[in-house]
Amino acid sequence: MAQYLVGSRASNLAKAQVREYxxxxxxxFPDTTFTHRAILEGGDRDRKSPMPDVSAVSGGSAFSSRQEAALSRGExxxxxxxxxxxxxxxxxxxxxxxxxxxxxxRDALCGGTLAGLRKGARVGTGAPRRIAQLLAVRPDLHIVPIRGNVPPRLKKIETEGLDAVVLAAAGLRRLGLDDAIGELLPLExxxxxxxxxxxxxxxxTDEASAPLRAILATVGDTAVDAEVRAERAFLAALHGGCSVPVGAYAHTLADGTLHLAGQVxxxxxxxxxxxxxxxxxxxPEALGAALSATLIDRGAHTILDAARATVGAA
Structure with a gap:
């Protein structure tokens, strides 16, 4: 009987995602045993320092480096x-x-609707992309930086007197918190x-992992794979990351082609x-690279370089 150790972050959302998968x-594969192991990441240990500083200490991503290291070491x-x-x-x-x-x-606004928020409303989010998108639509909003797992961030509406917070709808749904969604923000x-x-x-990728890869391939969705590969290729070509305001969404059309929209x-x-x-x-990677080239020709790098300089100086 094959036995495999499955790593993830330690949050309730991460555990829910492991159960879902x-x-x-x-x-x-009833004769195969999967055992979960939680791994505490740098971003989970330090929730006060700026994210670029946490990432630097982590040696990469604040939310994946320790898991990747454990995987590489065979833990x-x-x-x-x-x-x-x-x-x-x-x-x-x-x-x-x-x-x-x-x-x-989609992103979800919790606590109200964007149009219904009072002038100067206090909205919690720590993501530069979400901050930029909110201010583009409602420049009067007062953005309050928040970090942490989904339930504590949601609770900050009460504990910190916020009018609303922005969270990923996926995380809320996976935790059974759909009722907290005030509005799903439009993808456009x-x-x-x-x-x-x-x-x-x-x-x-080693030969010893081939049997596991074969098992996992049986639940993979090739259409979703193409969509996320296009999105990530777009981000990679822009040399972006979580510290700069880049958004992208790909979806498969009825004729089987891929439509990719991006924003800087x-x-x-x-x-x-x-x-x-x-x-x-x-x-999908060629599509992502082509879309990034379109925005670079229109000045995307100038915008992103300025954003990186500002975040790095913070």
Missing amino acids: LRPLRER VDMVVHSLKDLPTASPEGLTLLPPPGREDV QFPPSPGQGALGIQVR SSLDGSTQLSAALTGPATA
């Missing part, structure tokens, strides 16, 4: 990430498998983080560049 695998056999937390390049010897479908990709104005709503299934914003939301392209689902 393993459920069909346990049904299909776990696979890791279930939130795909949006993962850098666009995997460490040598590791790879991503197709995710098993995708939850709601609020394209999500690349990969949002999808799981990042990371494994080793200044941190204060005063400047936004948006574009969209359609291309074959068989070449």
Whole structure:
């Protein structure tokens, strides 16, 4: 009987994602044992320092580096990430498998609706992309930086006197917190983080891991895989990350082609560049690179360089 160790972050959301992913695998492979192991990341240990500082100390991503290190060392056999937390390049010897479908990709405003918020309302979020997108639509809002797991951030509406907070709808749904959603923000104005709503299934590429990769391939969704690969290729070509305001969303059209929309914003939301392209689902990385080139030609790098300089100086 095969036995595998499955790593993830220690949050309730991460545990829910592991359960979601393993459920069909346990049904299909009843003689295979999957055991979960929680790994505390730098971003979970330090919730006060600026994210670039936490990432630097972590040696990479604040929300994935320790899990990837454990996987590389053979301490776990696979890791279930939130795909949006993962850098666009995997460490040598590791790879991503197709995710098993995708939850709601949209951001959710909790506490009210965007149009219904009072002038100067206090809205909690720590993500530069969300801050920029909110200010582009409602420059009067007062943004309050918040970090932490989903339930504590949601509770800050009460504990810190916020009018609303912005969270990923996928996380709220996976935790059974749908009732907290006041409004799902429209994708046209609020394209999500690349990969949002999808799981990042990371494994080793060595020969010994081949049997596990074969098992996991049975639950992979090739259409979703193409969509998130296009989004992440767009982000990679812009040399972006979670510290700069980049949003992207790809979806498969009825004819099987891939439609990718992307957005780059200044941190204060005063400047936004948006574009969209359609291309074959068989070449998602080429589509992502082509869309990034379109926005670079329109000045995206100038906006992102300014955002990086501001975040780095903070």
